Amino acid sequence: MRVGLYGGSFNPPHRGHAHVGRLALQRLGLDRIWWLVSPGNPLKSTDGLPDVGQRLAAVRRVANHPRAVVTDLEARLGTRYTIDLVRRLKALRPHVRFVLVIGADNWATFHRWGGWREIARMVPIAVVDRPGATFAALASPAARTFAGARVAERDGLLLPDLVPPAWIFIAGVKVPLSSTDLRRAAERA
Incomplete structure (x- = not known):
């Protein structure tokens, strides 16, 4: 099983997120993509962040794909950092080939994530x-x-089978939406 781990606050989720999910499924040959609705990004304020249940419902409407699984797994496992989640998932599902799916904006600041080097050495x-x-x-x-x-x-189809560290930069059509911009627009309305 080849599973993409696509996490975030998704506050709010939008078609740009859906585009990333579909692109990862297609270009990486994934069997599933798990949309991991986080309790909150440790690098961002959680002030005004809707509860996980509300965001789960919103993500389910956006993710809408037969191979997409929307979950609050981080909250249920009690993990706050990606490194802890990856460690747990690899221990719980040793035969699953996980791939971390992130946007280029997150890769630009990946060095600020706790355990970032270890994450890159654990999963493509x-x-x-x-x-x-x-x-x-x-x-x-x-x-x-x-x-x-x-x-x-x-060589994207090879990525899930490679021994980390391994990473790929996937180009393509970019959807010019951001959750931050959508929240600001909603506040002005």
Whole structure:
């Protein structure tokens, strides 16, 4: 089983998130993509963050794909950091080939994540391009640290089977939406 781990606050989820999920399924040949609705990003304030139940319902409407699984697994496992989640999942499901799916904006700041080097050595990472994030992602500390582990985009179907560290940068159509912009627009309305 090849499973993409696509986590976030999804506050609110939007068609840009759905695009990333579908692109990962297609380009990586995943059997499933798990939308991991987090209790809250440790690098962001949780002030005004709707509860997990509300965000789960909203993500289910957006994820709408037969191979998408929307879950609050992080809350149920009691993990707050991606490194802890990856460790637990690999222990619980040793035969599943997990791939971390993140946006280029997250890859640009990946070096701020707790245990980021260890995460990259535990699971392959698919970085999906996002508007305005291309250059920052490709010049990031993570990209430089793991430059020798970058896989050509044309070899995306191989990524889930590779021994980490291994990462890919997936280009393509970019949906110019962000949750931050959507929240700001809602506040002004």
